[in-house]
Amino acid sequence: xxxxxxxxxxxxxxxxxxxxxxxxxxxxxxxxxxxxxxxxxxxxxxxxxxxxxxxxxxxxxxxxxxxxxxxxxxxxxxxxxxxxxxxxxxxxxxxxxxxxxxxxxxxxxxxxxxxxxxxxxxxxxxxxxxxxxxxxxxxxxxxxxxxxxxxxxxxxxxxxxxxxxxxxxxxxxxxxxxxxxxxxxxxxxxxxxxxxxxxxxxxxxxxxxxxxxxxxxxxxxxxxxxxxxxxxxxxxxxxxxxxxxxxxxxxxxxxxxxxxxxxxxxxxxxxxxxxxxxxxxxxxxxxxxxxxxxxxxxxxxxxxxxxxxxxxxxxxxxxxxxxxx
Amino acid sequence: xxxxxxxxxxxxxxxxxxxxxxxxxxxxxxxxxxxxxxxxxxxxxxxxxxxxxxxxxxxxxxxxxxxxxxxxxxxxxxxxxxxxxxxxxxxxxxxxxxxxxxxxxxxxxxxxxxxxxxxxxxxxxxxxxxxxxxxxxxxxxxxxxxxxxxxxxxxxxxxxxxxxxxxxxxxxxxxxxxxxxxxxxxxxxxxxxxxxxxxxxxxxxxxxxxxxxxxxxxxxxxxxxxxxxxxxxxxxxxxxxxxxxxxxxxxxxxxxxxxxxxxxxxxxxxxxxxxxxxxxxxxxxxxxxxxxx
Amino acid sequence: xxxxxxxxxxxxxxxxxxxxxxxxxxxxxxxxxxxxxxxxxxxxxxxxxxxxxxxxxxxxxxxxxxxxxxxxxxxxxxxxxxxxxxxxxxxxxxxxxxxxxxxxxxxxxxxxxxxxxxxxxxxxxxxxxxxxxxxxxxxxxxxxxxxxxxxxxxxxxxxxxxxxxxxxxxxxxxxxxxxxxxxxxxxxxxxxxxxxxxxxxxxxxxxxxxxxxxxxxxxxxxxxxxxxxxxxxxxxxxxxxxxxxxxxxxxxxxxxxxxxxxxxxxxx
Numbered sequence: 095x096x097x098x099x100x101x102x103x104x105x106x107x108x109x110x111x112x113x114x115x116x117x118x119x120x121x122x123x124x125x126x127x128x129x130x131x132x133x134x135x136x137x138x139x140x141x142x143x144x145x146x147x148x149x150x151x152x153x154x155x156x157x158x159x160x161x162x163x164x165x166x167x168x169x170x171x172x173x174x175x176x177x178x179x180x181x182x183x184x185x186x187x188x189x190x191x192x193x194x195x196x197x198x199x200x201x202x203x204x205x206x207x208x209x210x211x212x213x214x215x216x217x218x219x220x221x222x223x224x225x226x227x228x229x230x231x232x233x234x235x236x237x238x239x240x241x242x243x244x245x246x247x248x249x250x251x252x253x254x255x256x257x258x259x260x261x262x263x264x265x266x267x268x269x270x271x272x273x274x275x276x277x278x279x280x281x282x283x284x285x286x287x288x289x290x291x292x293x294x295x296x297x298x299x300x301x302x303x304x305x306x307x308x309x310x311x312x313x314x315x316x317x318x319x320x321x322x323x324x325x326x327x328x329x330x331x332x333x334x335x336x337x338x339x340x341x342x343x344x345x346x347x348x349x350x351x352x353x354x355x356x357x358x359x360x361x362x363x364x365x366x367x368x369x370x371x372x373x374x375x376x377x378x379x380x381x382x383x384x385x386x387x388x389x390x391x392x393x394x395x396x397x398x399x400x401x402x403x404x405x406x407x408x409x410x411x412x413x414x415x416x417x418x419x
Numbered sequence: 420x421x422x423x424x425x426x427x428x429x430x431x432x433x434x435x436x437x438x439x440x441x442x443x444x445x446x447x448x449x450x451x452x453x454x455x456x457x458x459x460x461x462x463x464x465x466x467x468x469x470x471x472x473x474x475x476x477x478x479x480x481x482x483x484x485x486x487x488x489x490x491x492x493x494x495x496x497x498x499x500x501x502x503x504x505x506x507x508x509x510x511x512x513x514x515x516x517x518x519x520x521x522x523x524x525x526x527x528x529x530x531x532x533x534x535x536x537x538x539x540x541x542x543x544x545x546x547x548x549x550x551x552x553x554x555x556x557x558x559x560x561x562x563x564x565x566x567x568x569x570x571x572x573x574x575x576x577x578x579x580x581x582x583x584x585x586x587x588x589x590x591x592x593x594x595x596x597x598x599x600x601x602x603x604x605x606x607x608x609x610x611x612x613x614x615x616x617x618x619x620x621x622x623x624x625x626x627x628x629x630x631x632x633x634x635x636x637x638x639x640x641x642x643x644x645x646x647x648x649x650x651x652x653x654x655x656x657x658x659x660x661x662x663x664x665x666x667x668x669x670x671x672x673x674x675x676x677x678x679x680x681x682x683x684x685x686x687x688x689x690x691x692x693x694x695x696x697x698x699x700x701x702x703x704x705x706x707x708x709x710x711x712x
Numbered sequence: 713x714x715x716x717x718x719x720x721x722x723x724x725x726x727x728x729x730x731x732x733x734x735x736x737x738x739x740x741x742x743x744x745x746x747x748x749x750x751x752x753x754x755x756x757x758x759x760x761x762x763x764x765x766x767x768x769x770x771x772x773x774x775x776x777x778x779x780x781x782x783x784x785x786x787x788x789x790x791x792x793x794x795x796x797x798x799x800x801x802x803x804x805x806x807x808x809x810x811x812x813x814x815x816x817x818x819x820x821x822x823x824x825x826x827x828x829x830x831x832x833x834x835x836x837x838x839x840x841x842x843x844x845x846x847x848x849x850x851x852x853x854x855x856x857x858x859x860x861x862x863x864x865x866x867x868x869x870x871x872x873x874x875x876x877x878x879x880x881x882x883x884x885x886x887x888x889x890x891x892x893x894x895x896x897x898x899x900x901x902x903x904x905x906x907x908x909x910x911x912x913x914x915x916x917x918x919x920x921x922x923x924x925x926x927x928x929x930x931x932x933x934x935x936x937x938x939x940x941x942x943x944x945x946x947x948x949x950x951x952x953x954x955x956x957x958x959x960x961x962x963x964x965x966x967x968x969x970x971x972x973x974x975x976x977x978x979x980x
Contacts, residue, residue, distance in 0.1 A: 142518065148517060148518045148521065150521065196698055196701045196702065197701070199701060199705035200657070200701065200705045200706075202517060203450060203456050203517055203661060204657055204661065204705075204707075206456065206517060206521060207456075207653040207654075207656060207657050208657055208697070208701065210650060210653060211650060211653055211654050211657065211694055211697055212694065212698075214650050214694065215691055215694035215695075218690030218691050218694075219691060221690070222687065222688075222689070222690050222691070223687060223688075332646070332650070336522075336525045339518075339521070339522060339525075340522065340525075343518070343519075343522055347518075379533040379536055379537060381529040381530075381532060381533045382529065382530055382533035382534070382537075384526075384529055385525075385526040385527065385528070385529030385530040385533065386526065386530060387526075388522055388523070388525065388526035388529070389523050389526040389527070389530075392519050392522050392523050392526075393511075393523075
């Protein structure tokens with residue numbers, strides 16, 4: 095059972111690695127976007143799927159990573175990835191630390207609402223103050239480089255760099271999930287009271303997870319800003335928080351590969367519903383299709399796409415579904 | 420700031436706060452009693468505003484009614500909508516976890532937004548203040564205050580009083596309070612809990628729709644208004660404590676003050692002040708001002 | 713790290729705390745108000761090593777409140793809690809747990825989706841938390857792994873170690889609950905109705921386990937099963953309406969006329 099999971103993930107990464115050989119520039123751009131979404135979704139999976147903290151404000155860290163990229167980049171010469179990337183992740187992680195410190199004092203529904211509110215706060219800062227460039231947004235004039243080795247202005251280099259980040263983060267999170275820290279987080283998800291009764295101070299664990307998650311979202315934001323060369327306050331819109339939640343539930347909560355599958359499925363659904371060829375005049379109302387798809391997927395795919403084979407097998411064979419421990 | 424302007428801002432703060440309370444009370448009721456977090460609640464507010472705009476002509480031509488007739492028709496439609504929506508959709512959410520509720524109601528927001536877009540379009544509209552309430556009151560020597568805004572405050576206060584009376588003095592209110600404390604017990608006592616929930620939900624929707632209708636002449640009617648009011652309502656609920664009507668009122672008024680005076684005194688930071696307030700209150704007490712009764 | 717209980721000497725089954733006996737947990741004057749309601753009224757309780765102290769009382773007598781205050785989940789309105797000589801009244805529950813206080817719950821608080829072994833290993837990890845070693849596999853942790861194996865074997869669940877805990881029978885889950893308590897190597901055990909919902913055979917097994925644990929720990933037992941209480945307890949505290957009605961040996965309690973009317977329901 096384990097090996098088929100590993101094989102699936104390895105196959106995904108292999109396909110992604112080989113894709114540039116056959117893809118045109120549009121395809122590569124689309125695939126880069128999906129990989130960035132996947133990174134974003136992975137950050138949320140750590141929080142929601144693994145630790146059980148339903149955060150509805152993940153876009154704040156993504157947006158801050160993106161804005162930091164543009165605001166910290168120099169206009170005169172390409173900035174070095176070596177300091178720009180960590181700085182952007184640190185900015186996102188810093189806000190995550192702040193938001194987490196306050197919102198983790200709340201539970202359940204409160205937590206959902208508070209994280210949403212703090213993300214909205216970041217949105218207003220970007221939207222209403224000159225810091226965020228207002229509704230027009232800001233352009234990234236010079237894309238970062240790593241000496242002469244990597245020039246992220248090149249589409250292929252950016253693609254490869256994004257893929258590398260995705261593989262590293264995926265691997266890192268996989269290690270984290272099976273570490274003592276990861277097991278403690280899982281325990282907090284399943285029964286926080288028991289964890290406390292056993293002697294774990296749960297608040298620092300949750301805060302650490304929240305901050306790491308924010309850093310990864312910041313990384314995704316950095317890559318997105320570099321890819322588009324442009325940021326605007328809409329990147330902090332709470333609808334993006336909703337979108338990334340949809341990605342992980344569509345893919346399957348509780349599995350890292352769910353984030354990969356979900357990001358891909360979400361991007362496809364978006365393209366599908368936006369397609370004028372299929373929907374004609376309704377295409378500009380693609381949110382309708384998306385909304386219905388979300389509702390349908392929550393009802394029909396309780397374990398997400400990743401759990402679909404198991405769900406079908408149980409249906410066809412009539413056997414009780416074995417729980418993945 | 421001279422006295423007249425100060426008074427005007429206070430009245431504005433009161434009006435905004437009370438309107439917010441009205442919408443937030445529906446949200447906190449639905450969560451407190453049925454345990455459902457409903458992201459689409461802001462959409463009902465938006466629907467109300469668009470109804471005020473879109474229903475005015477047909478109501479006028481059908482039975483010559485004006486603003487108040489439109490309000491009545493809107494509220495009746497809202498009750499029906501709430502009833503049907505609870506039966507068809509929300510009743511399935513009671514047993515689901517918060518994440519699923521969040522996502523399903525988020526999907527509902529998207530559906531509502533697009534349906535509205537298909538039926539009425541995305542343009543921004545104004546709604547006329549009814550002639551009866553179009554006057555203004557003199558405040559001091561040079562300032563005047565629109566009567567309509569006082570009307571809004573009046574409606575909200577009247578509804579708040581009505582809610583309080585229903586909860587504390589009627590059998591229905593008693594059953595609702597009991598149902599929120601112990602669902603199974605109330606069911607086993609023979610109370611039709613499904614019907615109760617449907618009534619509560621329909622009432623919550625109707626209140627939000629009414630708030631939107633009443634606010635339309637002042638706030639104008641635009642696509643994003645549901646989102647904005649939803650998130651501020653969340654802040655109201657967090658600050659006031661979930662399930663607490665009293666807390667929602669206090670929090671809404673507080674936010675009304677901070678927002679109104681913030682816009683005047685610190686225009687740049689106006690949007691952020693409400694969240695700073697929330698952060699400060701969370702620092703002081705994570706459960707908000709009042710825990711649920 | 714907590715000292716292993718095996719290394720400590722076990723005083724005999726004294727029915728009264730002998731002079732100089734180890735008082736491991738002491739609750740003094742514990743009072744708790746909920747608005748106008750007085751849930752606990754100046755309750756005193758002492759737990760000594762090598763004894764089982766049972767707390768009995770009707771529903772609403774305040775037993776759960778007492779145990780929650782002792783464990784740190786609830787703050788008292790007045791009074792002190794002393795653990796191993798330290799004043800822990802203002803300590804949160806995790807801190808008390810790390811200091812040697814174990815607690816089991818009336819309703820199972822096991823992790824149903826984890827295996828039996830992992831349940832115990834995670835509990836044991838509390839005493840050996842190394843969250844910063846995020847690349848090291850938890851399953852290979854020598855410290856928590858060894859304790860988990862030991863505790864699982866001692867609780868008789870050895871054959872079921874790989875089974876998901878949610879699939880255990882009710883009695884087995886209760887045993888696992890106790891096993892998880894033991895995995896943190898506590899010195900004091902607060903057990904909230906461990907026999908709840910158990911059949912005769914499971915009750916026997918649990919009582920045997922408790923008798924074995926008695927020698928090295930101080931145990932507070934909240935229970936409704938009177939036969940079990942009178943078999944295993946060294947001292948019994950009877951609570952009525954938040955106050956202590958009597959605190960004595962089981963035999964004395966049986967003979968106490970006040971207790972019989974108030975609790976055992978016998979006519980005057």
